[in-house]
Amino acid sequence: MRLFDLSLRFKMPLWGGGLILATAIALSGSFAVQAWDNLNEDILRNAQELGRITAHSLFPVMLHDDMWKAFEIVSSPYAANPEAAATETLTVLDTANRVYVSSRPEEQPVLGELASLGIDYDLLNGELPLAADAGIFVRDARDAQHIYVAIPIANGGVRLGTLLVTYNKSLHRERFLLLLKRTAWITLLALAVLLPITAYWGHRMMQPMRLVTGRISRIGIGELEPLDPFFYPYRDEMGMLFLAYEEMVSKLREKAEFEKEVVKSERMAAVGRLSASIAHEINNPLGGMLNAISTLRRHGPPDPLTQRTVSLLERGLSQIRETVAALLIQTKVKNRPLTPNDFEDIRILVTPAANKQDTRIGWSVALPAAVSLPATLLRQVLINLMLNAIAAAGQGGRLEVCAQIGGNQFVLMVENDGKALLPEQLNRLFEPFTRFSEQGHGLGLWICYTIVNQLGGTIGAESNLGLTRFTVIIPLDPAHDASAQDLPD
């Protein structure tokens, strides 16, 4: 696994930590450089300050050749501070650059030649300006171990010698390293505090992202799970992603619904075409056969066996014709428009059936005088739906019929409170010869479907707990006029 393939959950804190580290290093770096310069400057300034004051008090002492007093003066800065004594040396030189007195008498003995004190001092011996009015001389080579500051011990144009302040840089380095170490610790401490915060933040930030990622990756296998919008209620990019996911899922769900509908209607159309062509093929010889039987009964031998057989054939063929007729619905026929009276007729027709099992019928029909829809066909639809509903409602059930015109559409709803339909029943409800009840040939809803479909409308069923509703919507648009519809013949 490559670093860049890591989960953002880890990458974010890693990058964050990296940034913090880089910032800390950059800041500490500049701080360190600054501190180094300041330290250097401080040392140089202190050395000059100390040198100037000491040189001033040394003049009268040297004038009286009070060597012990001179020693007390040069060693007094270090009497209380042994640490300074380890890094700093005050050397008083006479005019011949010999040691008059030094704060380190053992290393720099009295009357020792400056040149003999060490290689650095040897170099310095040639460089020291010896004029009475010479200024402060500083030697601070970057790679050298020591800083040298030479201050003339002079007054009124008389020079008695030179005060040499030697500073060892090693302690300076040590102090600087200590400073660096401290800075490093502070940085580490800051990291120890900031990294868990970054990790937590990254984790928190990535949680909704991971959720969305997980959901999207499951879309491929057809799982359209919704996201709880309360999980991420903010309106930032992540919130937008949540909303977009929601939208996408609802679109996908609609599409799936639509595809299901398309498949279903295609199946229905195929079934319709098949049944119509079969009905047609049966219908043609059937007419001839019925004619022949009618002739045989009227003019054939009158023996009772023949008559009985013929009657049997006639009844059978009639049943076939009825069935076939049911499959061959003719909407092409010009028809009178639908009126409220048609509804009243149907109500009267089905009331006996309802009464038989104490089914109450709720009726709310609000229609204008004439609706430009073929009355016969709609009567057929209504009667089928109502009889089905009465049957479904059962003993003491309830039935609700509602018809109205809304927005250039004829809307008919038939509800009952009988046993709910199962999902698989709902799925194949309108197909012919699918029997969900013992009575009937299973063509009633098929007929309704065919009629409504041919009128350019839709018929649907929904069944919730305790309520099953059939809804028929037919547009009143003249373009979808029944006369314009083609029927398979």
Add this chain to the structure above:
Amino acid sequence: MSKLLKLALLWLWLLASSVQAQTANEPEKIRFAITPAVLNDQHAFLAEWRSYLEDRLKRPVEFVQRDRYRDAMDLLQQQKVDFAWICDYPYVVLKNEVRLLAVALNQGRPTYRASLIVPARDNRTRSISDLKGAVFAYADPYSNTGYLSPRYEIKQGGEDPSAFFKRTFFTWSHRKAIEAVAAGLAQGASVDSYVWDVLNRVRPDITAKTRVVWSSKEYGFPPIVAHRNVSNPDFVQMQTVLMNMKNDPQGKALLGRLYLDGFIAGSPALYDGVAEMMRMFGEL
């Protein structure tokens, strides 16, 4: 404003004159010069000793501290002080002007020696003659053990004391001479054996950096002297008080702090050795 100032000045004058009147009534103050012959930097000790003396003498006592023997000698000669604790060498110098009042007992004897010391790391030097061409610390030009005695030893060795060392300097006290050797500033010094012993007890860290190479014969311990003009009763009173110190607990405690055993009247003959050395340098 000027009236107020006049009033204030008048008041001040009255105050001053009353103070003067008071002091006039009090017994005369005794002035006592202290030099680095003994430890002159123990200020707390001196304050206590002063109040002890005042208590016994029933007179105010003032200690006048001087770092250089010459200054103390001047004070004596000019009668600015009545008594002084000086070195034996100044005593011999001023013999005609002062009287020997008391001599302290150092380890039971009224004597001390000159100790030749070198830095502890110098394990080569055996005597002062090994220090030829060295840097040498003297205590004071009027010190016996810190100046006269080492020069005497050099001269005894047939050398010229003024050219014997490469460089010499004065530290103006025995203690500082010991410090100069301990610090390595001087390669040798001749110091008061009593001061070295006391310092060895008080600051063994300093004396540990030095090594005593050689000790001289005994000399009379730095004496307490009185100017010849000090009245006899005053002289006797002071002498008695000092000599009685070892007999009372407070005085004994004070002596203990100086690591001394007491005071005796002493004899000028104790200092004949110094006189002899001075004669050699033509000073007597």
